Amino acid sequence: MRQMMTYDLMETVRNTNQWIGATAFAMASYPVFGAVPHPVFRLMAAWGEVTERSFSRMVVKPDWGIDAIVGDDGRDHVVTVQTELSRPFGNLIRFRASGRAERKRRILLVAPMSGHYATLLRSTVQSLLPDAEVWITDWHNARDIPVSAGKFDVEDYTMYLSDFIRHLGPSINVIAVCQPAPLALAATAYLAAEEPKAQPRTLTLIGGPIDPDAARTDVTDFGRRVTMGQLEQFIIQSVGYKYAGVGRKVYPGLLQLSSFMSMNGETHSRAFSEQIVRVAKGEAGDHDKHNKFYDEYLAVMDMTAEFYLSTVERIFKNREIARNDFTVAGRKVDIGAITDVAVKTVEGEKDDISAPGQCLAALDLLTGLPASKKASHLEPKAGHYGIFAGKSWRNNIRPLVLNFIDQNTPASSQKARRETA
Known part of the structure; x- marks a missing residue:
């Protein structure tokens, strides 16, 4: 109470x-x-x-506000937002540009569940839509999810990503931004062991804490300093009667x-x-x-208590991803099992949320992946927001990511894309 x-x-x-x-x-x-x-x-x-x-x-979910994009034919193509998979804690949605030939590049953006809605990546979606078919994870506000829907922690998050990737097929290219980078890596490794044919074609990790100890920030200092008991006592609260999730424990x-x-x-x-x-x-x-x-x-959403607490404990404190000791549903996930998926890391030199080195650590964990399928980029003078939605993303990083996707696309698909263009 x-x-x-x-x-x-x-x-x-x-x-x-x-x-x-x-x-x-x-x-x-x-x-x-x-x-x-x-x-x-x-x-x-x-x-x-x-x-x-x-x-x-603060209590309003922003609209996507992506009405149309200009196609190669010079015409405006109306963009509609469609839900492909609906789940209690998050949906897989697609941005469909009507009246244009389907793009060969297929991209799944994995949005953070760290307090803001997926619309935080609106400009990222807008920049990719002219050149690709785009899907995104649209996480729900925990206060609106009834207690009867059950729990949602880092393992559930990983399984959601695995299901979304499996649904989209092996030609999908995954781009994980910030917080979901470690779990996107874990989901890919899970598929590599359980269902290799369902793995994505490429995986791009942008500014994510794969190894929080690789570089110090205020976020990692907080994770080391505070105890789990303190977090549960002073941060976790129960949703009030005003919302459908009344009684659910959340990080507001x-x-x-x-x-x-x-x-x-x-x-x-x-x-x-x-x-x-x-x-x-x-x-x-x-x-x-x-x-x-x-x-x-200012538009913020509640996270389930179990997701927030398990993220702090397992990703930051115990470094289960960094130590390659992460388990899902009782099964150990071996990141070294990834042998076919091309992986690229992107970091910002001035990133004070996920400092340079934290995301790059993913490449050392990919012991089964040949060097030819590994890539990294450090964007000079870029902060955290800039590497996925700012000027650095638009001018430098976006072209590099699209080139990385193309370089790891089979020759037959590249030929088809050239013919379409």
Whole structure:
């Protein structure tokens, strides 16, 4: 009951701040105040508008907002989002561009389950759609999943990925971004042992903690410092009565968001202060740079308690992936069993979430894979976000990943792609 009351208290604080912002905006916007030319009313209205928008976004799942792409024929092709596999904790969805010939490149983006929705990879999807057929893992908010659906931990996550890859077939190219990189590697190794013909063609790991001890960051320091008992006591809460997942133990999205923002508190404070001034001056837009970023950044989701705790304990503390000692459903997963899947790692030089070396460690674990099927790239001056959605991704990394996929595509498929082009 205590954990449920804490969850409801956080939601109450969020709701109250949203209401205060809306109230301030409404009151300071009264027409009568126009007769008093004092900037305090504009600033108050601007503060209210920014505050109300910020706190309301925290409980809204963003839309994909990918309406169309321009095809080789110069026409706009409408993009529809289709659910191919529906599961309690996450779906496999596809972005289908109507009216164009199907692309030979087939890509599965594995989105992180680390507090944000899969829409965090919206720009990544947009950049890949003109050149490939794209699928993505769309994880659900744990607060909306009834307790009757059961648990969901790192082993369940790995099995979900295995099923999704199996469904898409051996011509699929997997790109795992950040948190899911170790589990995508484990899922591939699981298929290599259990069902070799279902393995993906290529596996690209972007900024993931394969070996958290390979390079020190604030994230790894936290993982070493805190005990599992402390995490369960102070972080884990039970979903309140407002949501379908009432009673489910979760790591709340609002608590995660406070941790995210505290890491760069000064930067966020400055960003919101500057936005309030811009709104007061009438210089802000509904989809300006600030709103575009924070509408996505502030939209957070709950993780199941067992997934969060097992990630900290097994991936960061015990380093089960890094030591090649990970088990799924009682079966040991041997990463050395991967012998045919081409694997590429991508890291950012300035990545403060998953520092250089953490992801590269995957290549040393692939003892059964020939050197010709291994590749790595370190992007100069790039931070964590930049290597999968920023300028570094668009200008440098995306072409390298597509080339890597093409280089490991059978000659017959490459010929067909050239003929299609």
